Amino acid sequence: MARSLLVLSGGHPYEEVPFSELLDSLKGWDVRYLIHPEAEIAVAEGAADAADAILLYDMPGYAFADGKVTSRPPSDGFKAAIRRYFESDKGAVMMHHALAGWADWPDWAEMIGGRFLYQPGEVRGREVRDSGYRHDVRYTAEICGDHPVTHGLPDTFELTDELYLAEIFEDDVEPLIRARHDFVAENFYSAAHAVAGRMFDNTGWDHPPGSNLVAWTKSIGDARLVYLQFGDGPETYRNPHVRQLLRNALDHVANGRSEPRETKEPTG
Template sequence: MTGQRQLLVLSGGHPYEAEPFAGLLASFTGWTVKHLIHPEAETAIAEGAAQDAAAILFYDMPGYRFEDGKAATRPPSFTYRRAIADHFARGGGAVAMHHAIAGWAEWPEWAEMVGGRFLYAPGEANGAAHLDSGYRHDVRYDAIVLDPEHPVTAGLPSRFPLCDELYLAPVWGAAKPLLRAGHAFVRDNFYSAAQAVAGQMFSNTGWDHRPETDLIAWEKPVGAGRLVYLQPGDGPAAYADPNFRRLLANALAYVAPDLAVA
């Protein structure tokens, strides 16, 4: 089909509802979609699976093993890292969605590409020490468009409601902020990720996390390409939301600019 582009979708490492997510992927127009799931995805990309992709949709959270109340981590293979760097170096684009901001805790360059990092344990991000990050499920909030003229936000209302998970996590290097959330990103509105891993879900006892930005979408250059990060996209409510679908379709078209928005 004229105008078709190759979209590589990566998932795995974090639970999600497969059938509704497949429905979201099936809604894309103008794309030929290839979906890879970790751990096999890491090997496939290292062997060249991303070479023909105009864009990659990262919906993965690889590099973790959760057991005994702790998060064990590992870095990606050198060949995987090189393949992702090569994708951006040749002008390929990417959208990193929701929990992808937590992926590859032992690959600092990934956090630099995304422009932020969700931490499951206290650690370093952007050269500074941080507590473990915060999460809050099923938050009802308004997404507020910051630049209605930007291709990623084109056709969206100036503000629209979502019900989704939000993160309290460090963000830096967002070259172009796109959306913010009408929600206070402060300790009292979130729960500790480290405590959740330890078996204490929905707890922030003794967790004195500092306030963080309310940005939930931004774009930035990576190599010769572009990356858009979208914090929305936790589950079926977001997958089916027409404004979220428009946002995601716009973002994919933007990072592969020779593909017109459907």
């Protein structure tokens, strides 16, 4: 019997047909696909209640216009529905730009285990710079340790994808995969500059060095959450290792709470 998967997207551009092909590769799941802003309303009305897992490939709560960005929190109904869902011990997988979603709801960043910022702001009581991005980075992904999400994958694999220099709450998550890449300002571009129309620019942007963690898992109460930074476009959607990770991650979050597992130090 197929399990029920609720997929949320919208709020950030992506190529819909290749992404749908990625979803079609998820055998054994009955997929319901919602796009913001309708997705927020549907979840508030109970769309997530019957799902066995949720896949978030969305970036809600923003408006970009005239070189500026404004943000807002989700509705109280959406917040209540998300909390109710996790309290039912069912989990979620979040991909790529979902790290930036709901910037005005601090609890959301705590649930995910990090936050990507489009403008300078406050995270956990301290002022931080806007986050960084870099498209088409070819890098080596390195598995951190034995875990169901990474079963069947080689210890390292190559891919080309977008990377983020963002706020990652490493002390609160269980590492799954690290990127062999230097996460320093000169290797990324400022998100705030991009919003202002200055794409691929890091002039005057002094973001401190950040985490090379690109996949992790954590618990929300007795529910499981997995974040996968992979997912910028069709090349990544087609990558067999990314597809295996997504299948594993959905199985993992649909099956209850994670137990701590031994990790190994990255080699580079």
